Amino acid sequence: xxxxxxxxxxxxxxxxxxxxxxxxxxxxxxxxxxxxxxxxxxxxxxxxxxxxxxxxxxxxxxxxxxxxxxxxxxxxxxxxxxxxxxxxxxxxxxxxxxxxxxxxxxxxxxxxxxxxxxxxxxxxxxxxxxxxxxxxxxxxxxxxxxxxxxxxxxxxxxxxxxxxxxxxxxxxxxxxxxxxxxxxxxxxxxxxxxxxxxxxxxxxxxxxxxxxxxxxxxxxxxxx
Amino acid sequence: xxxxxxxxxxxxxxxxxxxxxxxxxxxxxxxxxxxxxxxxxxxxxxxxxxxxxxxxxxxxxxxxxxxxxxxxxxxxxxxxxxxxxxxxxxxxxxxxxxxxxxxxxxxxxxxxxxxxxxxxxxxxxxxxxxxxxxxxxxxxxxxxxxxxxxxxxxxxxxxxxxxxxxxxxxxxxxxxxxxxxxxxxxxxxxxxxxxxxxxxxxxxxxxxxxxxxxxxxxxxxxxx
Numbered sequence: 366x367x368x369x370x371x372x373x374x375x376x377x378x379x380x381x382x383x384x385x386x387x388x389x390x391x392x393x394x395x396x397x398x399x400x401x402x403x404x405x406x407x408x409x410x411x412x413x414x415x416x417x418x419x420x421x422x423x424x425x426x427x428x429x430x431x432x433x434x435x436x437x438x439x440x441x442x443x444x445x446x447x448x449x450x451x452x453x454x455x456x457x458x459x460x461x462x463x464x465x466x467x468x469x470x471x472x473x474x475x476x477x478x479x480x481x482x483x484x485x486x487x488x489x490x491x492x493x494x495x496x497x498x499x500x501x502x503x504x505x506x507x508x509x510x511x512x513x514x515x516x517x518x519x520x521x522x523x524x525x526x527x528x529x530x531x532x533x534x535x536x537x538x539x540x541x542x543x544x545x546x547x548x549x550x551x552x553x554x555x556x557x558x559x560x561x562x563x564x565x566x567x568x569x570x571x572x573x574x575x576x577x578x579x580x581x582x583x584x585x586x587x588x589x
Numbered sequence: 590x591x592x593x594x595x596x597x598x599x600x601x602x603x604x605x606x607x608x609x610x611x612x613x614x615x616x617x618x619x620x621x622x623x624x625x626x627x628x629x630x631x632x633x634x635x636x637x638x639x640x641x642x643x644x645x646x647x648x649x650x651x652x653x654x655x656x657x658x659x660x661x662x663x664x665x666x667x668x669x670x671x672x673x674x675x676x677x678x679x680x681x682x683x684x685x686x687x688x689x690x691x692x693x694x695x696x697x698x699x700x701x702x703x704x705x706x707x708x709x710x711x712x713x714x715x716x717x718x719x720x721x722x723x724x725x726x727x728x729x730x731x732x733x734x735x736x737x738x739x740x741x742x743x744x745x746x747x748x749x750x751x752x753x754x755x756x757x758x759x760x761x762x763x764x765x766x767x768x769x770x771x772x773x774x775x776x777x778x779x780x781x782x783x784x785x786x787x788x789x790x791x792x793x794x795x796x797x798x799x800x801x802x803x804x805x806x807x808x809x810x811x812x813x
Contacts, residue, residue, distance in 0.1 A: 436660035
């Protein structure tokens with residue numbers, strides 16, 4: 366039997382996936398803007414970030430309505446709670462993507478002849494792959510995919526560290542100005558934080574599907 | 590008439606305020622550790638951060654239970670939704686406080702004779718005051734206090750900018766090492782993000798009490 370609540374849950378899910386699609390597109394545009402020298406793409410990122418903000422408010426409102434009118438329990442309730450959190454994460458990811466392209470364009474604008482560091486390309490690849498996987502895990506309520514997302518966080522931390530070290534060296538030798546070095550650090554920092562938010566999404570999918578709260582390494586089951 | 594749900598809501602509120610109390614204490618200990626040279630206080634911050642993490646899981650579980658068993662509506666529902674968000678913010682504030690004291694101790698450990706910048710003292714004062722106000726707004730469901738919190742965010746941004754500029758100057762003149770300068774930048778960045786999270790708390794209090802979603806400058810009322 367198809368319950369009325371199923372349709373509403375599907376609507377919420379669609380809206381979240383739409384939001385996630387904008388995040389992915391914004392991140393792709395950022396990658397292209399910075400790695401292939403297409404600064405004009407910042408306008409796309411700005412437009413996508415606005416869409417994300419509008420959807421955040423819509424999704425929150427949908428969740429409130431669903432809770433008020435359907436009084437969901439068990440798995441449905443956990444889904445709605447997870448979405449209110451995932452929603453916040455996606456919105457922050459929109460902000461961080463915009464920060465990334467902003468800092469990046471300033472950096473590459475000031476350091477015109479810089480060769481694009483391999484680890485920056487890698488970091489974009491890993492973070493974009495994580496975002497895709499995170500959204501896929503959410504779309505399919507799939508814990509295995511969620512765990513795959515979690516397993517990639519270490520690589521991101523390593524890449525961030527390597528990019529920080531690179532910036533320090535370039536600032537130390539004055540090959541880059543201090544100002545440029547700091548901007549480069551902020552690119553790496555924002556990409557790392559994007560990965561952190563995807564990690565949150567994956568944890569929320571696990572909570573939503575199993576009732577297990579794995580944050581802080583606890584693995585504490587929910588009674589609901 | 591005292592409804593059963595009122596007692597449960599009060600329990601949730603007490604747990605959130607307890608969590609907020611730990612954040613405030615951790616931030617005070619961080620301030621003392623860095624501005625008055627008491628590195629041993631990092632142990633207190635670590636202990637408080639653990640308490641915050643444990644309370645985060647407890648509060649989320651309480652919210653899920655409350656939603657499942659009481660099916661709250663209107664103001665009660667908005668309160669629970671707000672708490673799930675505030676809970677995430679407070680947990681992040683615990684992390685960021687720990688980051689602040691870590692980077693700070695590394696900075697002051699490496700740059701032993703540095704005079705403590707006035708704007709760093711100010712930034713601690715403003716952020717701690719904002720945290721107190723934010724918790725007070727939550728405790729009293731007070732929108733006026735919430736708006737006061739929001740109005741202080743600009744000052745924090747100014748102070749962060751001034752601290753960034755200071756670090757750039759000191760790195761440029763080599764008075765500080767690049768490594769130290771970056772650590773100092775991270776102190777300022779973490780304090781700014783703490784203020785951002787308090788701002789979120791204040792916005793959530795406004796949503797909880799009025800149903801108004803003021804994020805992204807929208808001021809869109811909720812139908813619930």
